[in-house]
Amino acid sequence: MARISLDPAELETFLTIARTGSFTQAARALCLSQPSVSQRVQRLEGELGVRLFDRSGRKVELTHAGLRLRDRAEPIVTEMHAMLAEFRDEQQARRRELVVAASPMLAAVVLPAVVRRVTEQTPGAVVHIHDKDAGAALQDLAVGDADLAVMVMDSSDPRFAAEPLPGDECVVVARTGHPLLAAPAVGFDQILRFPVLLSSSQVRLTRLVTEESARRGLEFRPSLFASTVRTALGMVGAGMGVTIAPSAVVRAAGLPELSTVPIEGRPVLRQFSTVRLRNHPLSPIARAFTGLLQQEWRRLSA
Structure with a gap:
């Protein structure tokens, strides 16, 4: 099979001349010089081995071969324009779409406000938030199923680059009026006198609190695991015990019956970060998201 060597730009130039009846008008329509238009026609005629136009003075008419080529080339060039438009539209849509893999705790209580601001500032933007543990979030980044991750990044994997959010101190959360709230600060020996509720999704926080308890010679055993942070906070609000959570998350939850x-x-610090593939440029919507998340985190941590 012969190699296809026709240039689509030459076909488009030919069709423009056929439509306008003029090399000069075709050059104007294509934003080209007239010599460039003539050279494209010459190359096309050379490739096909036929003459495409009869030129008599200022009048340009299609030859029989030109008429045949016009009928065959028009649907081809039209389809090529449609194909380019389709891919460009898809690319533009991707630029307005963002997939974020986030720890369930942040996805539930911190990111909704950030997503709202992103979509308000970027008309047509679509943000997908996927609840993921750290390992699954990094896997999604690695295979391209996520553009960003928001998580505790304790991996030194060189494939990823992390931008830390401000360090957030964990606090004890209790229902307003709880005895623990009477002191300016409480120790783990005091905390462990009461039922401690945690979310089963808070694996790293549970480990961190366990290590902090052991550092003080105490054994930490949560009294109950809820499925989500919101559920744990709700149980605390109902007076079923206390919990330990990042202060920014508690503020974001906005439950008036809770105090810290x-x-x-x-x-006890939790260092959250936004994580992306290293040397992978962020889209405009991803940059907007990370900037607004930094602002929101600073506000909640103030």
Whole structure:
């Protein structure tokens, strides 16, 4: 089979001349010089081995071969324009679409406000938030199923680049009026006198609090695991116990029946980060999202 060597730009130029009846008008329509238009026609005629136009003075008419080519080329060039428009539209849509893999805790209580602001500032934007643990979030980034992850990044995998959010101190959360809230700060020995509720999704926080308890010579055993942070906070609000959570998350939840108190001694910190593939440029909507998330996190951590 012979190699296809026709240039689509030459076909488009030929059709423009056929439509306008003039090399000069075709050059104007294509934003080209007239010599460039003539050269394209010459190359096309050379490739096909036929003459496409009869030129008598200023009048340009199609030859029999030109008429045949016009009938065959018009649907081809029209389809090529449609194909280009389709791919460009898809690319533009992707630029307005963002997939974020986030820890369930952040997805539930912090990111909704950020998503709202992104969609308000970027008409037509679509943001997908996928609840993922850290391992699954990094896997989604690696295979291209997510554009960003928001998580505790404790991996040194060189494939990823992390931008830390401000460090957030964990606090004790209790129903307003709870005895623990009377002190300016409480120790783990005081906390463990009461039922402690945590979310089963808070694996790293549970491990961190367990290590902090062991550092103080205490054994930490949560009294109950809820499926989500919101559920744990709701149970605390119902007076079923206390929980430990990042202060920014508690503020974002906005439950008026809850109050917080700091933990004595070494603060329990959760370093959240936005994570992306290294050397992978962020789209405009991804940059907007990370900027607004930084703003929201600073507000909640103030």
